[in-house]
Amino acid sequence: KKKHSCRNQVLPRSKEFGDALYAVDIGQNDIAYGLRTVGDAQLLASIPDIITQLVLAVQHLYTQGARTFWIHNTGPIGCLPSTLLTITNPPPGFLDNHGCVKSQNDIAQEFNRQLKSRVMKLRTDLPHAAITYVDIYAAKYGLISSSKQHGFVEARKICCGYHKNGIDVGCGGILALPNGTQISGPSCEDPSTCISWDGVHYTEAANHWIASRLINGSFSDPPIPITHACYATS
Known part of the structure; x- marks a missing residue:
């Protein structure tokens, strides 16, 4: 009885x-895993199946009474500093104008194109739902491409960890060297000047910059602020 009472609270x-707003975010881990394990063609071929799983999840939530959805696309995975650590002397055209791996971002953008198409269909299939498509890719790429204008240092800098001279120690990690010394992966002195926290995740400052632009509807379809997302009808 006591346990049941606690659960009710x-x-x-x-x-x-x-009445809740359901935020759905998918794609980056799926694409990152595919980039490590299969070729680009096979990864591209798997995109419809990945998106179908998202659609099924939204449909299931809808049958359980959910009515308002905020669906995020995936970010520019080719700009993650962890991706760029192992790249030396890239051939012409391999990186874009902002130092991101072009082929990886192309895959992310194809994922987003297909996701948006399925979201448009979901609006027809679920007529009583309010579904907002949120372009996180554009927000993140916008920050990366103009990082210094917004008070961030070079966009590829990793705040937490040690990545020098071919030695990589993850955030908070310790590497013991054969000579008996150790290398640690500490935080940088001022995370607020960095976009990347650990090479994959964004810092609080970067997330704040991105979130402030997402919640006002600047990167949404339809272009409405999050405070009105629950009242959208199309």
Whole structure:
């Protein structure tokens, strides 16, 4: 009885499931894993299946009473500093004007094109749902391409970890060298000047910059702020 009472205090009431805003974010881990394990052609061929799983999840939530969705596309994975650590002397055209791996960003953008198409269809299939498509790719790439204008240092800098002379130690890690010394992966002195925290995840400052532009609707379809997303009808 005591356990049941505690659960009732923590879980939302049934009505609140229908009133909630469901934020759905998918893609980066799937693409990152594919880039490590299969060729580009096979990864591209798998995109429809990945998106179908997202669609099925949204449809299931809808059957359970969910009505308002905020669906994020995937970011510019080719700009992640962790991706760029192993790249030396890239051939012409391998990187774009901002130092990102062009082929990887092309895959991310293809994923986003297909995702947006499926979101448009979901709006027809789920007529009582309010579905907002959020272009996180554009927001993140916009920050990376103009980082210094917004108070960030070089966009490829990793704040936490050690990455020098071919030695990589992850954030908070310690590497013991054969000579008995150790190399640690500490945080940089001022994370607020960096976009990347650990090579994959963004710093609080970068996330704040991105979020402030997402919640006002600047990168949304339809272009409405998050405060109005629950009232959208198309």
